Amino acid sequence: MSAVTEGDMSPWATAIHQLVQWVGNGRTLTTTGQLRVADGLELVQLLGTGDDPHGGAGGQRRLSSSRNLPVLQGLLTGALEAGLLRTQRGRLIPVKKYAQQAATAEGVRRLLVANAHRSAQAALAPEAAPPDLGRVRLAALWAELARNRETPLVASELASMLWNTSAPGNGAIEQTQASGVRADERIEFDEVVSWVLLDYAHLGLVAMNADQTLVQLTPTGSREYDECLAPTAEASSS
Template sequence: MHDELRAFTEWVGEGRKLTQTGKLTLSDARTLVALLKTGDEIDPKIGDRVFRTKSSTELPGLNLIVEWAKATGLVKVVKGRLLPVKKAAPLLNDPKRLWEASFAALGKMSQTLFPKNYWYSSLVGEEFALIWPALQRSLYGGPVPVSNLRELAWQIASPYYEMRDPEAQRRMADQDIDLLLTVLARLGVVELTEETAALTPAAVHAVQRALGEAAPGEPLYQIRVTLRESADPVIWRRLRVSPAIALARLHDILVTAMGWENSHLHLFTVGGVLYGQASPEWELDVRDEKKTRLQEVLAQAGAAMEYEYDLGDSWRHDIVLEEILTAEEGVRYPMLVDGAGACPPEDVGGIGGYEHFRRALADPGHDEHDEYVHWAGLNSAQEFDPARFALEATRRALTSAG
């Protein structure tokens, strides 16, 4: 793909005149389809009929390259003309930087990859800002079945919409993920088989940077996360993470490492300042966790912060920066180092409710014993062990979640 971007930018030269609607002229489109080998067919013939191409936007292969060049910052539209961006010119002679820039531009490509029309709006396109980072995190963990990537996208997008025909919407969402994977393979981001997708070596480092993960030789934080007021046993996790991750990313890591379901609101508190999901619905003064990096709030060993999950049950966690290490070659982060204690059930009523839950389970004669066994989805009270922590299973979950 970056070769096509370079060839297209060189074709733009000193500038090209666009139509009144800001599109390539059909004459230029014909030239580019041949020059770039986009695979588009102009004036396609079906049976005995010829369907005249009326706009360059009807040529998806060419349109993808044009819009990608804009998103990458190689060209821009000024007063009805397509012009090269002069400061981007060095990229054309640096294949590595051009590839990196085109990869970084992917997040801006949802409208081009999944265009809306009068009868169909892509769920993947609508929620691409959430789906694309999640797909990167999943792929970062190693080869992934394509079916898992489809399912991940569906689980992210589908809750936001009421659908008359969920099965049809699911099929179209799956097709959109397949289209995205084809584009990623074309760019050299993934290697595809019939059943799996895996990042290419070059893409591993690009995704690593996109996710803010530590590369070999970079600083690495070792943090201890302790569920406040937990006892017998104390519930805690030790993690190694990049200091460059946003707090929003840290939240994703914490819910996986602790075992929470990520179905409730959360807040970080540092020195009396609150960080969370930016929303006009907050009555509190909350700073955007997506725009705040961990290293901005924890700068030296011994520094601490609070993480609260589920503002109703109020599960408060103390996070302490234990050590600043160096990321190692061949190791992927975040890494779960150790931990202890089972994660309490969701919606049990906070620490007090959890202690009551444990007492009821431990006493077969307790008035609520059977009720809690049923509520927790257990076959017997012995299935829940407060001291059990599945370290290896949690490590795998953290890896698959990115």
């Protein structure tokens, strides 16, 4: 299983940094709030997204909307969700609050990682879950990855471990019985864990094999745990 080597920057974070730099002081959007086609095609080349310039239509058919450039749309969504960009009065503009971080690829990566942690914590606990369940499950996920830094973990077994991880004062079996959990809810949870791991893989924190059944911390992910997550977990438990 290939992993990101020491010092490598996530291509995803690098591309989002380049996107933010391209936006500069702002870019005009279409009346439907999309990037203009010409701008979208320029970004496909600039960022090397690999999107089909014909929008997947084949032949020489002209691209009708930048919405048909899925990788570019994913990068744009990532920048918006992380708070690096926003839309205002028909324009795509940078968020001044994060101007300093947005100036460097590493600063952008840190913002994206922070957003990934927030999203993962929310995703790992349903709305009716006990307080702190998402935080507890996220901590358990990273602790398990850190304990097995040299060994790839089976993603489905990792999901099973998280499913049975409970918030303080709530047994996993009691939670399951009380909520009437169905088999399809467990399947949905496995999918959520897969999405969480893929988000981290995009940021170079974990590496996954081609069929996404195995996962392992990268050197970058190990640093993230040792420098940021482990101290936080220790402070919370003390």
